[in-house]
Amino acid sequence: MSATGLTATIIRQSRAAAANIPPATLEMAGLCVLDWFGLAIRGAQEPVTQWVRDVAMAEGAASAASVVGAGGGFSVRQAALINGVAGHALDYDDVNLAMHVHPTAAILPGLLALAEARGLSGRSVIDAFVVGYEAAGMIGSLISASHYARGFHATGTIGAFGATAASAHLLGLDEEATARAYGLAGSQASGLKAQFGTMAKALHAGRAAEAGVMSALWAQAGVSARTDILEHPRGFAATQSDGLPGGIMPWGSYALDRNLFKYHAACFGTHGALEAIGALRRQGLAPEAARAIRLKVDAGADAMCNIAAPRTGLEAKFSLRFNAALALQGVDTADVATYDDSVVRRPDLEAIRRRTTVELAPAGWPEDVTEVRIETTDGRVLVQRHDVSRPCGDLGGRKVRLRAKCLNLMKPVIGEERAGDLVADLEGFAKREELSALLGSAQVSFSSGGSWSEV
Template sequence: MTQASGLTADVIRLSRAAAVDIPPATLEMARLCVLDWFGLALAGSREPLSALLRDSALADGARPTASVVGHGRAFSPRQAALVNGAAGHALDYDDVNLAMRVHPTTVILPGLLALAEAHRLSGRAVLEAFVAGYEAAGLIGTALSASHYARGFHATGTIGVFGAAAACAHLLGLDEAQTAIAYGLAGSQAAGLKAQFGTMAKSLHAGRAAEAGLASALWARDGMTARTDILEHPRGFAATQTDGPPAGRVRWTGYELDRNLFKFHAACFGTHGTLEAVGELRRKGVRPEDVRAIRLKVDAGADAMCNIAAPRTGLEAKFSLRFNAALALHGADTADSGVYADAIVPRPDLQATRALTTVELAPPGWPEDVTEVTITTLDGRTFVQRHDISLPQGDLGRQGDRLHAKFLALAAPVVGRDQAKALAASISRLDHGADLFELLNLAAPPTRLTRLATYTDD
């Protein structure tokens, strides 16, 4: 069998090595990623896209070996990966890694859960495979995603599929040659365009990446062939979808997972600088009725990501810098995903503030993750506030407390508060003997648990 070479081989070997002797703090970050994702997937299971995908999967028929969060064990592993991946991204409230420009957990975790459930694998094995997949996506994203994302690709779907394939290959115990084939198969399925931001298709990108990554690993295990140099081949991923592969060898500089960023506003991450900066000015006493004009200075890349000028739906509002400035100035609780409902978009006071807001695209050299907000008041005063969204929360304990509160707010309406607490406790023990099968039972509403018992995993 042809061995992988070049960039593909480097990524495979470095990411596999990263999953050995994982530091305790990095494992804790992985558990926090899992906790955050389960809350989002439970809440996202109520979104129209999730219902559509579940209905489609059930109509196709499948052996019930894998669970869809918020629904039960009625699906094949590939179906579960698709639906769960889309559900975890449906609220656009899931974690982010800026080096790879990917929402990583919702593409990497669903396939792992489906495989582990179907094959009764351990929570520790899932976490180790998650780390391997995360670091693979981080290495590829750091090397390729800047020009790739600038061309209009949605990296969650395109870079993320490699992370999903790497994670599933690790969980299945594939060797380096088989893993390289899984990468090759994943590269031929990498898809996602930023033109879809503000529509259900954006979340579908995440679901398809999770499904394709799982399928690629299974196909590679079963003997399908593909190029083993998909990243660096002259007509491969880097050559066709980026400015080209890096000139030298790719190097691992520490766990990219440690730099994972969690979201505490239920909108596109590119709007968070605006939400934080305007929110801070509101806390300093600026009120909507006093404002003459608002100017948002952002990196030019935001224009293709979150600059919908006049959103018409709640989904579009998540990708509108102007509308999020209005929400923040009016004190809306943007941690509540319900704020981004279609009904709120035409609200006259929000529309009036949105109309006072302009977006200035900064020239080259402006820090990519910094937003500067300037508010001029009717009496001639000027207020300026900056926020850098790239700075992680340094205290894991405090971050864990915030994520636990976020998880309960999202999960309790679906499964009840007591069951949500039990699910969080089970996730905290994921690498210490937690029963993954029972954990996934806790991710189904109580009314469905009896139905689950009628299924078998043979």
């Protein structure tokens, strides 16, 4: 493996990131774990998760790992896949805008499965998670802009490399074996933005987690692959993006420090509109006073969240116009139940959606900024902007919001008492010597109809 190759450099720098993790970065990793568990427990009820789980159960496997919401009896590969789907099924999970990835849903599930199967500690999972996150951040900073613009869903592609880096670190692979694991991941990484608004999008996260685990395990077993998959002339960057920049970029701060959590259960591309209209509503704007609404967004939103007339609740998550209507009517978009299929048939929301237009901004418009312009019935023009790249509050404030979010997600499934106990356990995740008891406390027994009982 070339000492100066990009793949080798990313491997070394991402592994070095786990050597002395700053306290704030370590706390951010713990928040990612907390957020993911709440989402996975609630997401385990979603039809896509149930059907993927049913297929795995019919397939059968030696019992090695647990699936959140369904207990043990699964292989490491199956657990990574199903838990990856569950964590992304609600489209409510964290994002990193520099890499255009939902990182935790892709990186964490495989680590949990491997750690449970091999009796590894919570801190070893956290360290490996940081390695995977930083690897995805480095790759994303180089290619994600053009890669994402081409139509690839980077959670399934760049996320697969992050999951591979994390799994390889947890297994203790050396640099050469890790580079082969990257090579194996490059032949599995997949995901297309055309699937936004369908169940297939959740599969992108699940398949990324699965690819990460299997790439590391295959490499550990001795399977050969290119060790320069990122920079090879016919490798990942050259074929899936506009290519690499002229030189290898220096990386300094942790990508994990720029992780963003969701507080609306919809595509992150709609959050600027939700926040801006919410601010106008809090200033006194009434729904009936809005004669016309115009949303000005980066042109990239057209391929991400611009479904003009959604037909299902899942499509509504990817509709700027419909989310504008939800915000104006003061509907609670933090509640996953809001995006039920019935929501798209509400006459009041449909009327506002039809009065809403989306303007795709010219080149140079900030990618993360949404501008809302509302013409009122009395002739006023109200303008509000929101930049989604700015996190809401300090780390302590985000922890309070995430704790409330997770409790709200868990309580309808496992009850208030168990939810409170589990959140408390998760807040000590890095101190746990093993994870089987924790994963066991996150279980719900499902029938094929999605009903549940405590186990």
